[in-house]
Amino acid sequence: MRGLFQRLGAALVFIDFRNLWLATALAQAASWGLIVTRGWLIYREAESSFLVGVATFAAMGPMLIVPPIVGVLADRMDRRLILQASYATEVAQSSALLLLALTGVLEVWMVVVASLVSGVARAASVPTAQATAASLVPPERLLNALSLTASTQHGSRLFGPALVTPLLALSGAPAAFAVSVVLYALALHRVSQVTPQRVLQTGPRESFVANFVGGLQYVYMRPVLRMMLLILVCHCAFTMAFESLLPSFSAERLSAPDEGFGSLMMGVGAGAFVASLGVSGIQTERRRGSTLILTGVLSGLGQVILALTTALPVAIAAAAMMGGAQAAFMTIGSAVTQSIATDEYRGRVASINSFSLGGMMATMNLLNGSIAEQVGAQPLLLIHGAIFVVIVGLTLLPATGRRVYGRTATPVAA
Amino acid sequence: MAPDTRSEAEATPVEPVRYTRGFVAFLGVMVLPAVVALGVVLGAAAVADEVHAAEDDPAQDVAAWKESLVGICPIH
Numbered sequence: 001m002r003g004l005f006q007r008l009g010a011a012l013v014f015i016d017f018r019n020l021w022l023a024t025a026l027a028q029a030a031s032w033g034l035i036v037t038r039g040w041l042i043y044r045e046a047e048s049s050f051l052v053g054v055a056t057f058a059a060m061g062p063m064l065i066v067p068p069i070v071g072v073l074a075d076r077m078d079r080r081l082i083l084q085a086s087y088a089t090e091v092a093q094s095s096a097l098l099l100l101a102l103t104g105v106l107e108v109w110m111v112v113v114a115s116l117v118s119g120v121a122r123a124a125s126v127p128t129a130q131a132t133a134a135s136l137v138p139p140e141r142l143l144n145a146l147s148l149t150a151s152t153q154h155g156s157r158l159f160g161p162a163l164v165t166p167l168l169a170l171s172g173a174p175a176a177f178a179v180s181v182v183l184y185a186l187a188l189h190r191v192s193q194v195t196p197q198r199v200l201q202t203g204p205r206e207s208f209v210a211n212f213v214g215g216l217q218y219v220y221m222r223p224v225l226r227m228m229l230l231i232l233v234c235h236c237a238f239t240m241a242f243e244s245l246l247p248s249f250s251a252e253r254l255s256a257p258d259e260g261f262g263s264l265m266m267g268v269g270a271g272a273f274v275a276s277l278g279v280s281g282i283q284t285e286r287r288r289g290s291t292l293i294l295t296g297v298l299s300g301l302g303q304v305i306l307a308l309t310t311a312l313p314v315a316i317a318a319a320a321m322m323g324g325a326q327a328a329f330m331t332i333g334s335a336v337t338q339s340i341a342t343d344e345y346r347g348r349v350a351s352i353n354s355f356s357l358g359g360m361m362a363t364m365n366l367l368n369g370s371i372a373e374q375v376g377a378q379p380l381l382l383i384h385g386a387i388f389v390v391i392v393g394l395t396l397l398p399a400t401g402r403r404v405y406g407r408t409a410t411p412v413a414a
Numbered sequence: 415m416a417p418d419t420r421s422e423a424e425a426t427p428v429e430p431v432r433y434t435r436g437f438v439a440f441l442g443v444m445v446l447p448a449v450v451a452l453g454v455v456l457g458a459a460a461v462a463d464e465v466h467a468a469e470d471d472p473a474q475d476v477a478a479w480k481e482s483l484v485g486i487c488p489i490h
């Protein structure tokens with residue numbers, strides 16, 4: 001058992017990474033706790049699902065704008081400083097919410113503004129933390145490091161809300177805001193223990209746009225990196241944009257309009273947590289590649305099984321398989337991209353990951369939602385899942401694709 | 415020819431940006447989805463009041479594309 005823990009947590013022996021991981025875990029838990037608290041508060045005050053949606057979009061929307069800017073900054077300045085600034089902003093906005101709630105002057109628009117501020121800080125910290133992790137551990141521990149970070153991210157979706165929900169019921173929003181303040185303050189303290197991460201700059205300074213496009217050109221010029229990112233984009237388009245389909249799928253196909261959606265999402269979350277922890281034990285490039293193929297196929301197949309079933313328990317199991325395979329596939333994909341990129345481009349590569357993949361998921365969710373109204377959710381889940389299985393098969397044909405999956409002798413990692 | 419044993423990071427030197435057809439297509443795939451998603455949400459926000467007013471009062475006329483935009487956007 002001890003050996004298993006040592007293998008799963010191999011990257012934690014590096015003190016800087018351990019501090020970064022703890023900071024990320026604390027901040028993610030605080031963030032999910034805040035999302036629940038804000039939603040609860042807005043719904044109680046305004047009784048409006050629309051306003052809850054606006055606040056959630058304000059928190060998530062910056063993921064489509066901020067990463068390109070932060071990616072360039074993360075390749076120009078001390079990455080620890082960006083993380084400190086992000087967490088300090090989170091401490092400030094959650095402290096402001098706490099004070100306003102305690103004094104009884106908190107209004108819904110203030111919560112929406114705080115959501116936006118928090119969204120910007122989160123959109124800055126997530127890609128920066130990913131780029132920083134890659135420079136804190138040796139290449140052979142990178143997958144382990146990113147898997148631990150990913151499993152923390154999925155675990156925090158359970159842990160953060162679990163922490164604040166009883167407090168909301170017992171003493172209202174101020175206690176839940178106080179928990180977020182403490183968690184963010186601890187995250188700030190932890191990240192301040194990480195050694196400063198200055199990037200060695202080569203070449204002339206350019207504008208933000210030129211720098212970001214330069215990052216895209218860097219990716220484009222590297223066939224394995226380009227192929228990996230394109231596969232990840234396809235994965236997001238065909239298998240990860242399912243949130244807008246599941247409510248109508250639960251109602252129409254599973255005849256479970258009330259409990260179906262929540263149960264499926266819990267299945268996805270539980271599968272993601274277990275799988276992202278599971279892949280942290282992978283140590284060799286070949287095994288990493290084999291797992292990438294397997295999880296790619298299972299990601300599409302899980303969606304196909306989900307589409308074909310009408311029984312809720314089978315659907316939950318398929319959702320867990322789908323969530324687990326998706327999380328493992330994305331974690332390994334990030335590890336491949338970060339292991340190929342040199343340090344001076346890691347910030348931009350991480351930001352391209354967040355920006356392009358988030359953008360594709362958002363667009364496909366919008367499209368799926370409106371197409372499902374015409375044809376139903378079931379055929380979309382079925383066809384999209386099958387398409388991705390075919391894509392995985394097709395990408396194994398060219399030599400570059402086989403290199404992505406570790407199927408050649410030529411090393412991929414820098 | 416001996417196999418290339420260099421890592422991918424070292425294999426291709428950094429060059430000035432050249433807007434070849436392939437690069438522009440790649441740029442489109444990576445950037446356009448985020449721009450479209452933002453455009454839909456911001457566009458829907460801009461016309462939502464007009465569309466909702468037309469829903470409440472059938473006498474008011476509203477362009478079909480505005481209705482579609484608000485229909486697609488999940489938060490409007």
